[in-house]
Amino acid sequence: MAITLKEVxxxxxxxxxxxxxxxxxxxxxxxxxxxKVEKAARDLGYSPNALASSLTTGRTKLIGLISxxxxxxxxxxxxxxxTRGLQDRGLRPLLVNxxxxxxxxxxxxxxxxxxxxxxxxxxxTLPPGFSKAFRDAGVPVVHSFGRYSxxxxxxxxxxxxxxxxxxxxRTLVARxxxxxAFLGGPESATSTQDRYSGFFSELGAHRGLTTSYSFADxxxxxxxxxxxxxxxxxxxxxxxxxxxxxxxIGVLSAIADSGLRVPEDIGIIGLNDMEMARWENIxxxxxxxxxxxxxxxxxxxxxxxxxxxxxYPEARIFPCSIVERGTLRPVG
Amino acid sequence: MAITLKEVxxxxxxxxxxxxxxxxxxxxxxxxxxxKVEKAARDLGYSPNALASSLTTGRTKLIGLISxxxxxxxxxxxxxxxTRGLQDRGLRPLLVNxxxxxxxxxxxxxxxxxxxxxxxxxxxTLPPGFSKAFRDAGVPVVHSFGRYSxxxxxxxxxxxxxxxxxxxxRTLVARxxxxxAFLGGPESATSTQDRYSGFFSELGAHRGLTTSYSFADxxxxxxxxxxxxxxxxxxxxxxxxxxxxxxxIGVLSAIADSGLRVPEDIGIIGLNDMEMARWENIxxxxxxxxxxxxxxxxxxxxxxxxxxxxxYPEARIFPCSIVERGTLRPVG
DNA sequence: GCTAATTTTGCAACCGGTTGCAAAAGCTGA
DNA sequence: TCAGCTTTTGCAACCGGTTGCAAAATTAGC
Numbered sequence: 001m002a003i004t005l006k007e008v009x010x011x012x013x014x015x016x017x018x019x020x021x022x023x024x025x026x027x028x029x030x031x032x033x034x035x036k037v038e039k040a041a042r043d044l045g046y047s048p049n050a051l052a053s054s055l056t057t058g059r060t061k062l063i064g065l066i067s068x069x070x071x072x073x074x075x076x077x078x079x080x081x082x083t084r085g086l087q088d089r090g091l092r093p094l095l096v097n098x099x100x101x102x103x104x105x106x107x108x109x110x111x112x113x114x115x116x117x118x119x120x121x122x123x124x125t126l127p128p129g130f131s132k133a134f135r136d137a138g139v140p141v142v143h144s145f146g147r148y149s150x151x152x153x154x155x156x157x158x159x160x161x162x163x164x165x166x167x168x169x170r171t172l173v174a175r176x177x178x179x180x181a182f183l184g185g186p187e188s189a190t191s192t193q194d195r196y197s198g199f200f201s202e203l204g205a206h207r208g209l210t211t212s213y214s215f216a217d218x219x220x221x222x223x224x225x226x227x228x229x230x231x232x233x234x235x236x237x238x239x240x241x242x243x244x245x246x247x248x249i250g251v252l253s254a255i256a257d258s259g260l261r262v263p264e265d266i267g268i269i270g271l272n273d274m275e276m277a278r279w280e281n282i283x284x285x286x287x288x289x290x291x292x293x294x295x296x297x298x299x300x301x302x303x304x305x306x307x308x309x310x311x312y313p314e315a316r317i318f319p320c321s322i323v324e325r326g327t328l329r330p331v332g
Numbered sequence: 333m334a335i336t337l338k339e340v341x342x343x344x345x346x347x348x349x350x351x352x353x354x355x356x357x358x359x360x361x362x363x364x365x366x367x368k369v370e371k372a373a374r375d376l377g378y379s380p381n382a383l384a385s386s387l388t389t390g391r392t393k394l395i396g397l398i399s400x401x402x403x404x405x406x407x408x409x410x411x412x413x414x415t416r417g418l419q420d421r422g423l424r425p426l427l428v429n430x431x432x433x434x435x436x437x438x439x440x441x442x443x444x445x446x447x448x449x450x451x452x453x454x455x456x457t458l459p460p461g462f463s464k465a466f467r468d469a470g471v472p473v474v475h476s477f478g479r480y481s482x483x484x485x486x487x488x489x490x491x492x493x494x495x496x497x498x499x500x501x502r503t504l505v506a507r508x509x510x511x512x513a514f515l516g517g518p519e520s521a522t523s524t525q526d527r528y529s530g531f532f533s534e535l536g537a538h539r540g541l542t543t544s545y546s547f548a549d550x551x552x553x554x555x556x557x558x559x560x561x562x563x564x565x566x567x568x569x570x571x572x573x574x575x576x577x578x579x580x581i582g583v584l585s586a587i588a589d590s591g592l593r594v595p596e597d598i599g600i601i602g603l604n605d606m607e608m609a610r611w612e613n614i615x616x617x618x619x620x621x622x623x624x625x626x627x628x629x630x631x632x633x634x635x636x637x638x639x640x641x642x643x644y645p646e647a648r649i650f651p652c653s654i655v656e657r658g659t660l661r662p663v664g
Numbered sequence: 665g666c667t668a669a670t671t672t673t674g675c676a677a678c679c680g681g682t683t684g685c686a687a688a689a690g691c692t693g694a
Numbered sequence: 695t696c697a698g699c700t701t702t703t704g705c706a707a708c709c710g711g712t713t714g715c716a717a718a719a720t721t722a723g724c
Contacts, residue, residue, distance in 0.1 A: 002444065002447075002470075002710095004709090004710055004711085005710060005711060006710075006711090014673085014674085015673065015674045015675080016674090016710090016711080016712095017673075017674060017675080017712080017713080018672090018673065018674075019711095020710095020711065020712060020713085021672095021673090021712090021713095023711095024712080027712095027713095028671070028672060028673090029672075029673090030671080030672060030673090030720090033672075033673080047441050047444060047445055048445065048710085048711075049445065049447060049709095049710055049711065050445040050446050050447075051383045051386060051387065051392065051446060051447055051710085051711090052387055052679090052709075052710035052711040052712090053679095053710080053711050053712070054383060054679090054711090055383070055384055055387070055678090055679040055680065055681090055709095055710080055711070055712085056678070056679045056710095056711065056712040056713075057679090057711090057712070058679085060383065062426075062446075065427070070408060070409075070411065070412035070415075071408070071412070071607075072408075073405045073408060075408065076402060076403070076405060076407065076408040076411075077402075079402065079408075079411070079427070079429075080402035080403070080429060080431065083402075083427050083428070083429035084429050084431065084432070087428075087429060092426055092442075092446065093426070093427045094394075094424055094425070094426055094427075095397070095411070095415050095425045095426075095427045096415070096419075097411075097412060097415035097416050097419060099412065099416065100416070109379055110424075112334065112379060113379055113380065113381065113382040114382050114383060114394075114424065115334075115381060115382075115383055138334075221607075221608075221611055225612065249611070249613070250611075252613065253611060253612045253613035256612075256613055257612065275403075275553075276553075279553055279581070279582075279585060280557065280585045280588075280589065281581070281584065281585035281588055281613075336679090336680055336681085337680060337681060338680075338681090346703085346704085347703065347704045347705080348680090348681080348682095348704090349682080349683080349703070349704060349705080350702090350703065350704075351681095352680095352681065352682060352683085353682090353683095353702095353703090355681095356682080359682095359683095360701070360702060360703090361702075361703090362690095362701080362702060362703090365702075365703080380680085380681075381679095381680055381681065383680085383681090384679075384680035384681040384682090384709090385680080385681050385682070385709095386681090386709090387679095387680080387681070387682085387708090387709040387710065387711090388680095388681065388682040388683075388708070388709045389681090389682070389709090390709085
């Protein structure tokens with residue numbers, strides 16, 4: 001069906017190598033030859049078969065983009081940034097949805113069958129062992145939104161969740177809240193664990209606080225709402241640091257139902273700063289996670305690894321910052 | 333780096349064909365041979381190179397998944413359904429983000445370079461000509477969420493937007509609204525045009541109505557909010573049929589700002605029934621678009637086309653239905 | 665105009681598989 | 695045991711490209 005290099009060669013009356021060379025940059029071809037070949041290629045509507053060439057070059061320019069976050073709207077932004085960034089560098093994202101997949105080996109195997117040049121694991125809820133499975137299989141891997149570690153085993157790009165926890169705690173204390181709670185995402189997620197520990201380590205440095213904590217079972221609206229409805233039944237705290245923004249929105253909706261007001265009766269601070277957080281009817285005070293920078297940096301790291309597969313693993317951590325909106329009472 | 337068929341053959345002491353055959357089902361291999369080969373393969377950790385085999389079989393099992401909707405949360409649901417559905421059938425989605433791409437030919441070329449077996453165009457805003465470019469290039473294509481046509485040129489799976497417009501109009505009239513407006517998405521989108529024409533053709537059948545219309549420049553929160561803020565300055569209608577849910581949410585936020593109440597002062601009906609529409613703090617009355625069925629059907633159609641590339645094009649249209657929530661006043 | 669250095673070109677082998685064909689092996693029945 | 699038939703196996707060519715190497719063509723230098 002499709003035109004092959006051989007046909008172009010015949011029409012141009014040159015060897016197959018000549019055609020191949022005009023389509024690989026850096027190869028030695030005379031101007032005359034190039035013109036002849038390009039003419040023939042244009043006439044025939046030829047475009048080279050990337051997969052066939054990958055066989056000899058060992059490069060497919062395919063990058064596995066792996067995630068299990070297909071329900072959190074912030075990941076639409078993440079996918080948008082990743083796909084555009086990869087495309088801009090001539091790389092092609094092969095999307096893998098891990099939502100119901102349990103076995104990391106299965107995806108590793110699949111991505112190896114397709115000879116991906118690398119894999120980006122975009123998730124804060126997948127266990128670190130998952131990305132290690134890729135590394136062990138010899139596939140360059142970047143774990144985006146993964147856990148910060150001082151001795152990373154694979155490349156990690158993300159935020160310091162412990163520090164985010166501290167930041168949330170400082171913010172709440174500074175606003176005079178004394179009865180403070182942590183309403184985390186799923187307890188098994190490393191991001192939840194880290195935020196938890198940062199949050200309470202900071203709170204521990206202050207006197208006279210009443211603290212408590214609980215966990216929603218997903219980073220989702222429903223989970224946040226459900227948990228908050230439960231908490232509201234008995235003596236809620238004055239302010240909550242919530243697992244993420246979408247969970248916060250669920251929490252806000254529960255509070256609204258109960259007749260209490262935000263920020264007058266209860267303060268809420270989220271994390272992520274997803275697009276929706278700035279919507280005027282939500283107006284969530286939250287901690288900004290610089291996803292654009294994280295994605296860009298992940299892609300740069302991946303590109304670097306394509307040239308240097310055994311590159312020593314590093315952790316790239318981006319600072320977060322408070323975005324003041326309307327769900328916490330003002331300072332002082 | 334990776335183990336090849338040749339190495340397995342040598343270790344098992346058999347020919348390369350034998351190895352190849354044990355890994356292609358339907359091929360003739362004796363039990364004894366199969367066991368020998370599988371043992372060797374297991375020992376070596378071999379898994380066949382899908383791309384190399386595609387060279388001879390002409391099948392890559394790669395499917396281009398093309399969209400320009402990376403800002404509307406409903407498309408996260410769409411991507412989730414597509415990726416899982418394709419994976420379940422052993423197909424691999426190659427994601428293409430068309431957000432800033434202007435030239436259809438570029439993506440056609442790219443997907444042909446990767447020898448995709450087919451392409452799914454998932455968008456209600458891409459022009460029909462776009463999917464035709466794939467068909468003309470000999471790539472099986474399904475246009476999901478595309479325009480219904482009685483003489484489709486490519487396979488289309490979606491809803492009847494004209495009928496949705498009528499349904500919205502009937503619903504508003506039945507609730508006694510007399511001053512009724514259409515607040516569409518981008519005027520260039522076929523979905524907007526069709527909903528517009530259905531909406532006003534139905535309204536035309538009723539006496540004593542005051543009607544008006546305008547367009548937001550995207551299916552987005554900001555666009556909806558901006559347009560509604562403008563409309564609120566001068567004599568707004570009693571009820572609006574909005575382009576889609578996310579746009580409706582922007583509209584709701586504008587109304588809330590103005591001090592008016594929904595549904596008491598203004599009624600709103602959206603379209604899509606995205607997950608967020610049922611969130612308790614949004615609680616949007618809307619027209620349900622059966623995206624799960626659309627995606628499933630698109631995939632089935634794609635699979636069918638892989639066997640029968642010249643299949644006669646058809647349009648698969650799914651009925652929509654009103655989902656009553658809290659943004660329209662009750663009937664009667 | 666001739667030789668030497670440099671660039672361009674084609675040959676042929678290879679990447680990792682698949683497959684038509686014919687030979688080899690296994691089975692059946694007498 | 696052997697002829698005749700079926701199944702299994704290996705050979706070799708092929709899929710659509712790339713690339714090392716040597717021959718051919720061009721350019722430079724004198």
